[in-house]
Amino acid sequence: MAVTDDAILRVKEMIVSGELKPGDRLPREADLAERLGLSRNSLREAVKALSLVRVLDVRQGDGTYVSSLRADDLLGALSFVLDLHSGEDSVQEVLEVRRILEPAAAAMAAQRIDDQEVIALRELCDAAAAAESVEELVEHDLEFHRRVVQASGNAYLAQLLDTLAGPTVRVRIWRGITQASAVDRTVAEHRAIVDALAARQPDLARSWSTVHVAGVEQWLKDLA
Template sequence: MSLTDRAIARIRQLIRDGELAPGSKLPPEQQLAASLGLSRNLMREAVKALVVARVLEIRRGDGTYVTSLEPAVLLEGLGGAVELLQGDTVLELMEARRLFEPAATALAAHRITDEELAEVARHLSAMQETRDDVELMNQHDAAFHRAVVRATHNETLATLLEHVSERTLRARIWRGLVDDEVADRTVAEHRAIHEALAARDPGLAQAAALIHVHTTERWLREHLPEREHRRPAGPPDPADPRPLPDPADPLPPTEE
């Protein structure tokens, strides 16, 4: 462990022990460095690293503060990391979504309020109305799932799933462009999720969400790259140099 890492660990320990509470202001640099037995240079490096990690924030002209330490703040950097994932990871992210989202939907069935259920219904209606506009429909699709996961009242789970789902959105739009029947199926699958939530039935909600995510994942496995037919779930083949399509790349053209 480097000296900077040790300095970071000491500040994090102060936060874990409650000596620096969320939202609190750090003592002056010289004072904090002396109390921790660190040089001012090491203290500056540690503070910079913790600012990047969203643990601390610098308020110009005021000082350095501990952030709220809310999941949405601390996990914000996860979105940027997910965007940089390479190769087959769009399918790995779909696997992660399949593992987490049905369980989250079951939890939402326990906890969803009438107001939250009404929001889910609004997004479902918007999907039905925009089914001829692939990109707009998928935006409402994403908002539907975001509303469901928020209804778990679990901010950590909601933040993690948001970042996982964002990276798969382009691939789902691509599916909508090349599969003429996907819009009707997608609306039907979302309607089943909404009905299960309205019934406050966790088991049914989990099953409906699992069917929906699995259907999308299976379609992507069948249509993204040829090599996925040969290697549906294993590690990358080092002898095959062809990369998977990146969902951030331009969408493929549709057939006339």
């Protein structure tokens, strides 16, 4: 393990263990380096790396603090990372992650969603069916997925999946243009997901969500 990676791991362990809590100020660099058995340079690099992903907050002239560790703080930098890796292979990997996480979110939503949100999702399905352009359909598609995940009640999961949605927008639009059945299939699968949510059936919601995301993933693989 590289020295800097080891330093990052040691600082992270202090946070995970609760030794350092959100809002806590880190000990002086020299003291912390000695305590962890690290060089000051490797500790400095670790602090820099952890500040880039918003785990630590470096305040000039004041010190270094553990961030609030809120979902939007920790995941906000992820969109920047994804933008640096926007090729076809990385989009495929994003879709793989969505296929793992979105069905879990849908299953959670089936246990927590309220009747008003079900109504709102049905209205989005109707709007998607009446969309006059692929771009409009994709807008409704993005909003549908966002609201299903929000209904899971897990802010970290919602923030993460919202960030992952961005790199797949162009893929969704291109599929809508080139695949004749894409619009009808998208709307039909959305309605099936809503029916499962309305029936409060987590396993069925998970299954339909898996089918839905996997369809886009398979279409992209077939293009390769």
